[in-house]
Amino acid sequence: MSTEAGSGVKRRDFLKILGATGATTAVVGCSSEKVGKLIPYVTSPDNTVAGVSQFYATTCKECATGCGVLAEVRDGRPIKLEGNPEHPVNRGAICATGMSAMQGLYNPDRYRQPMLREGAALSPVTWDRALEVLGQKLGEVKSRGGAGSAVFLNAHETGSFPGFLDQWLSAQGMPAHLSVDTMAPAATISSNRAAYGVAWPSIDFKASALILSFSADFLDAWGHRVPQQLDWADARAQLEGAPKLVYIGARRSLTGLNADQWIPAKPGSEMAICNAILGRGTAAAAATAADVSEATITALVAAVKGAGSKVLALCGMNTPDAVECGTMVAEINKSNGSVGTTIKPAMAHAGYEGIASYLDLVDATERMAAGSVPVAFVRNVNPAHSMPKAAGFAEAFAKVGFKVSFSNMPDETSELCDLVLPDNHWLESWGDAVALAGERSFVQPALEPVFDTRSVGDVLITAARADGTIASRFAQPDYRSWMISNFAGGATAFATALTKATAPGSPVASRGTRNAVAARPATMSAGDGNMFVVVYPSATLGDGAGANKPWLQELPDPVTKIAWQSWVEIHPMTAKEMGVREGEHLTIKTAAGEVTAPAYPYMGVRPDTVAIALGQGHTAYGRFAMNVGVNAYALATNGFDSAGNLALGALKATVTRGEAHSPLVTTEGSARQHGRGIAQAMMAAAISAPEVEVEHHEIAGHVSQEFLPGLKSPVAADAQGEYANPKSKDKGMYNPEHPTKAEARRWAMTIDLARCTGCSACVTACYSENNIPTVGATYQGRALSPATWDERPGANIIKGREMAWIRLERYYEGNTNTENEFSPDFEARFVPMMCQHCGNAPCEPVCPVYATYHSPDGLNVQVYNRCVGTRYCSNNCPYKVRYYNWFGYGEPERRQYAWPEPMHWMLNPDVTVRGKGVMEKCTFCVQRIREGENRARSEERELNADEFTTACAQACPSRAIVFGDAADENWTVAKLAYDRRAYHVFKELNTYTAVVYLKKVNHPAPAASATA
Amino acid sequence: MGTIAQPVEGLRRPNIASADVQIPAVTDYEQVDREIIATLGFTKKWLLGLGVAVAAMLVGASAWIYQIYWGLGQAGYEPPVMWGVYIITFVFWVGIGHAGTLISAILYLFRAGFRTSIYRAAEAMTVFAVMTAGLFPIIHIGRPWKFFWLIPNPNWRLLWPNFKSPLVWDVFAISTYLTISTTFLYIGLIPDFAVLRDRETNPMRKRIYGILSLGWRNSDREWRHFAKAYLFLAAFSTPLVLSVHSVVSFDFAMSLVPGWHASIFPPYFVAGAIFSGFAMVWTIAIPMRKWFKLEHYITLNHLDATAKVVLFTSLVVGCAYMIEFFIAWYSGVRPEQEFFWYRVFGQWWWAAWIMLLCNMALPMSLWSQKLRRNPTWLWFLSIFINIGMWYERFVIVVPSLSHEFEPWQWGSYTPSWVDMSFLVGSFGWFFMWFLLFVKQMPVMAIMELKEIVVPKRKHAHDGGHH
DSSP states (O other): OOSSTTSSOOHHHHHHHHHHHHHHHHHHHHOOSOOOOOOSOSSOOTTOOTTOOEEEEEEOOSSTTOOEEEEEEETTEEEEEEEOTTOTTTTTOOOHHHHTHHHHHTOTTSOOSOEEEETTEEEEOOHHHHHHHHHHHHHHHHHTTOGGGOEEEEEOOOSSHHHHHHHHHHHTTOOOOEEEOTTSOHHHHHHHHHHHSSSEEEEOSTTOSEEEEESOOTTTTSSOHHHHHHHHHHHHTTGGGOOEEEEESSBOOHHHHTSSEEEOOOTTOHHHHHHHHTTSSOHHHHHHHHTSOHHHHHHHHHHHHHHGGGEEEEEOOOSTTHHHHHHHHHHHHHHHTOBTTTEEEEEEEOTTTTOOOHHHHHHHHHHHHTTOOSEEEEESOOTTTSSOGGGOHHHHHHTSSEEEEOOSSOOTTGGGOSEEOOOOOGGGOOEEEESBTTEEEEEOOSSSOSSSOOOHHHHHHHHHHHSTTTGGGOOSSSHHHHHHHTSTTHHHHHHHHHHHSEEEOOOSSOOOOOOOOOOOOOBOOOOOOSEEEEEEOBTTTBTTGGGGOHHHHHSOOTTTOBOSSOOEEEOHHHHHHHTOOTTEEEEEEOSSOEEEEEEEEOTTBOTTEEEEESSOOBSSSOTTTBTSSOOGGGGOOSOBOTTSOBOOSSEEEEEEEEEEEOOOOBOOSOSSOTTOOSSOEEEGGGTSSOOOOOOOOOOTTSOOOTTOSSSOOOTTHHHHSGGGOTTOSOOOSSOTTOTTOGGGOOEEEEEETTTOOOOOHHHHHHHHHTTOOOOOSGGGOOBSSSSOBOOSTTHHHHTTOOOOSSEEEEEEESOOOTTTOOOSOOEEEEEEEOOOOOTTOTHHHHOTTOSEEEOTTSOEEEOTTTOOOOOHHHHTOTTOOEEEOOSOTTOTTSTTOSSTTTGGGGSOTTSOOOOTTOEEEOOSSHHHHHHHHHHHHHTTSOOOTTOOOOHHHHHOTTOOEEEEETTSTTSHHHHHTTSTTEEOTTGGGTOOOSEEEEOEEEOOOTTOOSOO | OHHHHSOOTTOOOOOOOGGGOOOTTOOOHHHHHHHHHHTTSOOHHHHHHHHHHHHHHHHHHHHHHHHHHHOGGGSOOBTTBOOOHHHHHHHHHHHHHHHHHIIIIIHHHTTOTTHHHHHHHHHHHHHHHHHHHHHHHHHHSSOGGGGGGGSOOOOTTOOOOOTTOHHHHHHHHHHHHHHHHHHHHHHHHHHHHHHHHHHOOSHHHHHHHHHHTTTOOOOHHHHHHHHHHHHHHHHHHHHHHHHHHHHHHHHHHTSOOTTTOOTTHHHHHHHHHHHHHHHHHHHHHHHHHHHTTOTTTSOHHHHHHHHHHHHHHHHHHHHHHHHHHHHHHHHOOHHHHHHHHHHHHSTTHHHHHHHHIIIIIGGGGGGSHHHHTOHHHHHHHHHHHHHHHHHHHHHHHHHHHHTOSOGGGOOOOOOOHHHHHHHHHHHHHHHHHHHHHHHHSOSSOHHHHHHHOOOOGGGTTOOTTO
């Protein structure tokens, strides 16, 4: 009873204040957490809002394609790369390699400053000192008259830089540079030039009816992957009118697995098949050469004839006769009259213009070996790794007087150099690229350089301006000003063009010329041995450039599903004959050298052939690349075809069984779906057939299936009441009339298996968007004893602990007796599998702490903070899409930390980095959903249909994934969910998933013989 | 009275009903006090045993510190096998913890005479086994420091556990069971503490026993209350014996994992628990009766009676195994059928066959009375049953998880040295408590033994301390 009403503090108030201050003191005083800096800016630029992304349009430089990308920049740092929807080449799609450029940018092993050789090692120096050394050495070379013998190896690119570089070289009195792209399909380019007059005519899959691929892996690493895949998927999405693909080659690649028929021709027999098709040889001769049935060849010839001008024949071989063979393949197009229809030289891609041939490289190497090269420059080219060992590059390079590297990673070649002047990453640089003739795309920096690096253009200009004799030829102080000064319209037009990232026009400077290297006759000693070897570039790592990026290392190979490892593909029948089981080592020995890697029995390779991918076996190139796998370039002889391109194919080898055994770092469990209907397919002809009434099995205890006519599965379950049964009195967990309207939504996804090629870009997109840790690096394994750690690459993946929220399952159909017979007739089905966001989720009731529960808008939500890690949810998930943090992958102080400084700069601030001991899984990119909803709310409007999408759907170069609100018919997903081909995986478990798959569409083998 | 302890070779003895098992070699109350209290003296061998147990416990404890620091990745988990040795060992120890209360409560209500000599040891075993088991869910979770979130505790955010989750049921079942069985053990010990207090010469220990005996004065009123309380607790514990392992079995049965999703699990688990619990009683009691010279308290008739229980539960468990296979076939569900084929012929065929051999085949030897009365055989059989029951849980947990609906995610599992350290540590922890127990408290209920002793008339005046 207060007696002093109105005067001073009442007792009750006093206690309140006391309590509040006491609690505050206790809370503040007891906090053991360090105060972290959330926002890097002290004073932010005017157009920056903390927590809101800005998108900078730039152009991907990871391969020669030149896709337009948007760098998502948050508070001054790029956090993700997305496809630029307005770019004509990739139309918003992006591949795994492109997205992984982020890990090149933030790679912890990048050169952090210039390096100068002192004795045996490279030591850090200042830029002043480095430029001084460069100037001094250039001066020495010039004064001795050696400039004319200089060699500049530049990673192939289009745009203005090659011209600029040649101008600089010519000012220095040096010959034009060599533009090196070891991943370019050189023989195809040569034969295209011969046949069509352009390096890369555009390919129109949609206009084709029959596609013949002679090892042209247009869905793996051959050509311009993203636009090819976009077109291919669009063509295949025509379902009944889709082009049929026949794949001819000794190994069934990802492209081969997407084909309707595989003709496993013996390596070296392609010419004979072309002859048969062109009527220059008999089917019998071709069949004998190719070791396939004569009926198949006859049927193939007939099918090509029947398709007329809708034939599209592609050649992606790299044998000594590849150019001749490619020319013959082009003749198939020509004789069928399909040039201009399916293959369009008039609409050429420009990405492969200006590539130096392998012979140029060999010539340069020979000159180096002869000691006649006084100075050599390399920039992001790594011939010490990505050239056959037989070429002897490393030994030759050592004889160069002074070696300068502009590379930004300490790769094998750069580590041999005397001076390293690390270039900026392309995300830190100005530049341009030309993907389609007459269309210029720009590269603009998305952040200040992460390290003390400088753009190569700036360095070259600085070096030239320091040299009084040529300074006048470089009026601009840096490369950007040089670009603007050459840009029509000047700085204003340049700034405008940047916002669109593309502008009509061509590179501002023309390339210099080199003295042509004398042509040499095609040489390659195939060698002898009992087996053929197919050496192919990895679809994920290329021939090694991708190996320093953990996303690409962790991304299972789309065909074999192996990561962080080299493997030898061998047919199960051959493996059985040799007594080799999966994981047992095989040694391949060719005339040039040998490699040893674990065996992967694969029914998609001929029994007389083994296959091995390039890309691994680095001895330098950073912590993620080193000591992983073997370098298959060791097998290649230094042979080349008639156009001087490296010949890798049709090598003969002796394959022997080794003693050791390494478990495969694979994400594959069973490659057969055991009749469980996970990857369903239907024949194209059945699509337009009258709908057959689906037989309903009334099973006691099951929900009545009446409301499921056809598929009509209740993806909108939450919005429409319990399991979407209109007769049900139970209207589900949430009130559909609720004012937030969240209850009225049902986020859902459709995945069109007729489009999906299995390329796995969605997987990397998810890693990037959702801060998923990679777990396969050599330092991330577990303890084998209290003192020793498992330091095998991919040790965690061997234990099945990969964290990919979305994975590509690859199931085989047919051909179950692979150990005893060889049959090319099997089918692969790819299923992207992620959290199905079940309407009736088995994971939810078993969680003891509500860490996983159902949100009103149909999401199956995982609350990391609440999770105690019983892992019961994962046990109860039929789809097995929950992933557990076995280690502190997200904790910097832990050994297994997945983002060593500065890699954590690319973490998405909208997504929690999970600590150890909690479960995680696909969230349907809930941060994007909420961002979209908030944006709509702040703009006082409703969400527009298809306003945003998930990271996987956004990246997908096949456009197979569609995300949206299934309860709102304006969204595309709401229509697709009721497609004739739609089905749920494990529908019989009554999980009422939000992910609807559309059945794959199969076509009869185009070249099936009547008897077969 | 040696004739009862030493059956005549080659002569089939009359089958003694379990209810009629007596201890004829014990003839007066003083003998009971003397012989039971004699077991409490410290010996070098005991110290050695305790040292081994503590060392083993420390192996587990250090593994735990190591695991908490680094994360569960140090254990051998291979997704999709998200549960492994910890859950297996958890269920194993919960199962062990069943025999004690069954013997002390249910057999008490059924007036089974053979219970008297073994129930105290079995009850203590129960408490320690549940204490061991209770650690494993905490060891097993990813963030053990958040374990209390599974317990309904008032909190500002009004967050409660999910009462739909069998794991929350587990928390209640295990904690209730531990509370009741501990109380039951203690209540039964009160008169015995009084005996110890009266016999104790060390003032410190005398005082402690005095406190523990709650001032027991042996009055009629106390005995009347004691008997009622004991009967009440026995009745109270009886449903728990059945419920605890039923609830543990719900961890599996409530899920949809092929191989787990089966309505037979509760009775199957309860039978299995009693089976393994009796085996553990043998493992402990057979050496104990020899080392503590108590062969005339735990007679061959006692062992014979327990062997019959083991034989019966073995048959129940075996029947459950067969029913599981039958239902898998009968259901027509393909993943279920494939899984059961995989269970016995797949990757872990050997584990399934160890289970079938140890739990179904070897106990059939107990049809022979000769073997039922052979302590050596029973001890070895108990070890086989312990192994078999551990493997039963292995067969339930690991192959089922490794072979679920999604073939692409089929996997494998190899326990690591950390898992094994916990297994060793759990035995260390259990035996540490048990060894401490046997030297502080009587391993047999002095007061109950006295109830069944028929004192010799000529020593009528020397009738013990009542």
